[in-house]
Structure formats: C-alpha cells, structure tokens
Amino acid sequence: MSLTAAYRLGARLFWQDKAMVFGSVVTPVGLAVGIPVLMRHVMPEGVAAATTIFHGMLALLLSITAFMNITVTLTARRDQLILKRLRSTSLTDGQILLGQIAGTATQAMAMIVLCTVAVRVLADVPLPADPLGFAAVTVAGSLVLSLLGAAYSAAVPRAELAAPFTMPVFLLAGVSAGAMGPIPLPDRLGQALDLLPTTAVVDAVRTGGLAGPFLVLAGWTVVGLAAVRLWFRWEPRRS
C-alpha cells in the first residue's frame, strides 16, 4: 500500500510537470525515431540499416530515460530535502527507493514501446519477433538502469551537476551498442563494453539469445543493490 503510494507520487510529479515530460521525451524520441527514419531513406539497404541503428538506440533510450532521469530526480529531491522528509513518514527506505525506481522504469518502458511502434510505422523496422522476450529484457533493462542511476546519484555532488555527470555513461552506452554508428574499438575495450547492461539489452534484442544478457543484468543488479546500500545519500552533504 505504501509502496504503491510512493510509486504514484513519483508518477504524478513526473506527468504533471510539462517541462519535465517534454525535456525527457523530446531528445530520446527524436534520436531513437529520427535517426532510423533518416537511415531508412538515405541508405541503400534502408530497412536493414534502420533496424540495426534502432536496436542500438535502445541503449540510448535506457541511458537517458532510465539512468539519467532517475539520477537527476533523486539528486534534486535529495538537495531539496524532500528525500529527508519522505524518510520522516512511515515509508521505509526501501519503499521510497523502489517506488522511484519502478516509476522511472515505467517511463522508460513507455518510451521504448512508443519508439518501437513509431519506427515500425515511419521506417518499416519490423516489430520484435519474440515480443515476450523483448518485453522481458527491456523491462529488466529499465529496472536495472534505474537502480544503477539511483546508486550513481551518490557520486553526484550537487543537483545541477547530475546531467553532466551522466553524460559519459550515455556516450559509453551509445558507442558500445553501435548507436553512434560503427566506431572501431580496441578488442579488449570492446569486450569490456559488451558487459554494459545497455549493451546486454541490445544484444538480446538483436540475437534473440536471452541467457547471456540476463546473466549480465543479474550481475549489475547485485552491483546496484550493494552500491545503494553502501553509498546512497538521503541528504545533501553538510557544509
């Protein structure tokens, strides 16, 4: 009951805030729909190119709408002393965080579904062959990236630095998943980046193999939970 209240609060605050919705929808949707549509029309093998780039774009969608959004939201709420106030209610720490993670993951999923349908209509990118597998891995990816973003907020000193602090993650996720086009990487680096949770989701969507990607996501879940337990900050640092 309290967990759903925390979830509803996060959802209400997000969808009521028009600027927030616009800001967090326009860039990822513009990228994840616009680029595949462009590819479809300028490349010789249009549909294949659009499909490849769209699958890579899932990494960007996850890193913006899940990871970056929750990092920005939680650092802002922390610095505004809203997290502290939430803790003065009978919500447990776990409920507060889980409510926010579930809320952010829902937004990320909504964005993924929206973009998947949009590129089908606008760029003939085929719908996922295994819809259940696609749903399972994107939901898991949204949750894991939201969890990691929550943990990452501990590294952000002040709310206004949340966006620049998440930029490197966004770039790494995009490069590794091929969302920025084919960028030649040294083998070792490429293999290391394949272990990113965003790349795991993209691999699963591309190849249809779920076991490996789910193992990677499970590993990141453990990392995220441990980091939250060890380092999550509920209040700004006292001067």
Added chain:
Amino acid sequence: MERMTAIQVHGLRKSLRGFEAVRGISFEVDEGEIFALLGRNGAGKTTTVEMLAGFLRPDGGSVRVLGLDPWADRAAVRARTGVMLQEAGLFPDLTVAGTVDVWRGFTAAPRPRDEALELAGLTARARTRVRQLSGGEKRRLDLALALLGRPRVLFLDEPTTGLDPQARAATWEVVRGLAGQGTTILLTTHYLEEAQRLASAMAIMDEGRLVASGGMAATLAARGGRVSFPLPAHVAAGDLPLPVTVADGLAVCRTDDPDLASQKLLTWAAERGLRLEGLEVRAATLEELFLESAGSAEEAR
C-alpha cells in the same frame, strides 16, 4: 497506573564533520509530557532531535523511543512517531490538500484530510499551491503532515519559528491538545517564553551540553527578571530604594521578583512626585538565563 518513560537519552554524543555537536547529554521524557529543549542557535538541539528521530546515528550513548532504538529499529519507530524537521522540502507544485493526500497514502490509518488541515489552521488554504504559501504557512503544513499518523511521540524542531503571534498561539493550542490526549511531545525552541508556557519539563542546552534541566531550568526561568527605566534627571542611582546598574542613562534592576521591584520603585517615585516614564518589567530572556546559569556553574567549580 504508573506512567511509562517515552524517551530515554543517556550519555548521547555526536560529532559532525569533526565538530562535537552533542557532548554527552542525558534526560528522560514521560509519556504524555511536553518536554522543551531550549537553546540558542548552534547549541545542538537539531542534532539531538535528528538522533531521536533516527536520521543520525549516535557516536556514543543510547537513545530509546518507546523502548526502541531509533537507528536500529527505524521502521518501527517511524511508524509510531511524527517528526517536524527544522528544514525539509515540499513539492512546490502540489496544493496544500494534494500534499496532505499524498502523505495520507504513506501513512497507516491516517487522519482525514480535513481534520489535519483544520488542526493546522490551513482549511482556507487547501487549494493553494505550496509554492505560494508564506513561511509560516509552510511551517503549519509541516505540522499537519507530522500529525497525520496520530503518532504516540511527536518531535517538533522549532515548530513556531517564523510564525506570527496568532499562529504561534494556535500551534501551542494544538500541542497542548495532543498532549492532553496522551501524545508525548519533545519540542525545541529558542523562546524561553514558549517553553515556559507549554512545557511541563525542560532542559537548556548550550554548546552541546545540558546546562540546566528539569526543575532547575524551571526555577531559573521563573526567577530571573529585570526592571528598567530611564533614570530621571537629578536622581542619582544611589538614591533609589533598590540596587541598579546604570548604562547610557538607563537604570536596570535585576531581581528574582520583578513585579515586587517595580511596585517598590513606583511607590518610591510617587512619594517624591517623580514619574518613572518608560518603565519596563520583563521576565529573563534566554540570553540572560545563560549568563546566570553559566555564572552559577563557574561558582560551583
């Protein structure tokens, strides 16, 4: 039936960033009692409240709230206590009623929204967005949220700071009413008058230590006072019936019983056909109380 102890604090210590904010304090609060923790800014009151409410882990000593450790049993303690923090954020775009509704969702068996708003005197502001509230109104919304869960123990960190006199009196009424229903209330304030009017027990904190507590604080608070007036022309301080100190033409008489002293002075003046214009009678301020309690501590050494 014997009264239970609701809050027990023993040898409590806390350092924040190398500064020893609380340096070994002990006190107890009975169930249904209003306990005032008095002190100037920076005395360590807020740090103490945050340890009692489970936001900070003590470095040493122990805290028990309703027999539970607020840090280790945080979930259990939170469910039974209400907290009004000195500083905490609100959602600026929610209305007052909307904020209360959201908070009701976090609370088991919450008060009805209208009851909470009425207790805090915010019924007329229910449809107002939080960002449009005055500082005092935000403070009262804080109070409404702290009361939602009908807590057995209520921590109020400077509940009346920023309130106008009318709102302050209304808050006092609410606090008294809750205590009458058996709620234990620990409040901090830097207004001596507030503590005297509200609390059945008090402790005075200075530089992380309790400098006076229980009956001693009440005694100190009751006895300190002063009478002051501009010394009339042609009157020397030595002529007066009471010992005074004179600075910048203002005669000040410190006394245990300021009412009696003012009567004496006025009688004396009337007999001589003088008028003591601008005569003021005041109970001791917290500042004066500190000087006195620090002074007596020095003497005791």
